[in-house]
Amino acid sequence: MNKTLPPLPFDNVAxxxxxxxxxVELQATPEAVIVGDELRTLVTSLGRELNQALALISGRSLDSLDHLLAMPTVNVSGSHGMQFRCGSSGDTFLxxxxxxxxxxxxxxxxxxxxKHDLLLEDKPLTVAIHYRSKPEMENQVEAYLQQLAARFSSLDLSIQAGKRIRELKPSGINKASALDYFMSQxxxxxxxxxxxxxxxxxxDAFTWVNERHGVSVKIGEGESNAQYHLASPQEVMAFLQDRLAVRDNHDRK
Incomplete structure (x- = not known):
């Protein structure tokens, strides 16, 4: 993966x-995340420069994102592509x-x-088991959810893997399908x-973007289908703030 991202042409990117x-940095529990004004200002500025061609696509529910961000007009998909809010109307749909x-x-x-002293997150469209405090239970959690998906086979559920988390959700819905929806707007x-x-x-989202000649950026360590790499959320913030500063300086000339 390349660590040097290409220029960011605000006029024709989403x-x-x-x-x-x-x-934001990962925390021990979803509720421990704190969002600062710096991030809200950055998202607002980017949205303005892009004519609102910006969206958040998260595994969190819309309620959870709204609680943390308090930015109800931002385009967002929650629960891995199951929930949507697009535009300033505030209307949500599944x-x-x-x-x-x-x-x-x-x-x-x-x-x-x-029984196993694990954290269950009811989103409520999916259920997620967090085992960050007990990483040795990964295989047991995976096997349990496989058994549960088989027991409720009529629902056609699949297991979504993540960092010290496993989640049961409907098959065929993911962040790539969320991108597909947004890019049609x-x-x-x-x-x-x-x-x-x-x-x-x-x-899935990285692959979707690559197939459409876009730019995919992996944050943190690990193998990935992404084309580019940044080390942390701080590097993401720095890159975007720098691109906004360049844009601002260009407009003043």
Missing amino acids: LFFDFDGTL HPNTVTLPDALIKDCQQFCH PQFKDRTPWYFGDDVTDE
Whole structure:
């Protein structure tokens, strides 16, 4: 992966960002993340320069993102491509293949996590088991969710892997399908997609972007389909702030 990103031509690109591990540092629990005004200012400035051709695509629910960001007019997809809000109207909608997880499945997950002292995140369109505090349980968590998906096979669920997390969600919905939707919208159409992400959950999006001659950027360590690499959310912030400064200086001339 190349560490030197190409120029960022604001007039014809669309920017897409994962959230945790990309714009903010990963924390021990999802609730421990704190969003500063610097990030809100950056997202606002980028949106203005791009005529709002910017979106966040996260595994978090919309409610969780809204709680942290408090930016209700930002284009966003939550729960790995299951939830959407696009435009300033505030209207939200679900991917048509989204299913409601039955109470019996959620209760089973609660009992498993209680037994093994793991964190269960009910999003509520998916359920995610965090095992950051017990990484040795990765195989056991994977096997448990495989058994659970087989038990509820009529729902056609798949396991989404992430950094010390495994999540049950409907098959065929991911961050690539979220990109497909956004790029069909008027403010994104005919622009070149750039996608920034840090996790296994972003690999489908990287591939989608590469196939459309866009720019894919992996944040942090690890093998990836992405073309470019930045080390941390701080490097993402620095790159974007620098590009905005260049744009501002050019406009003043």
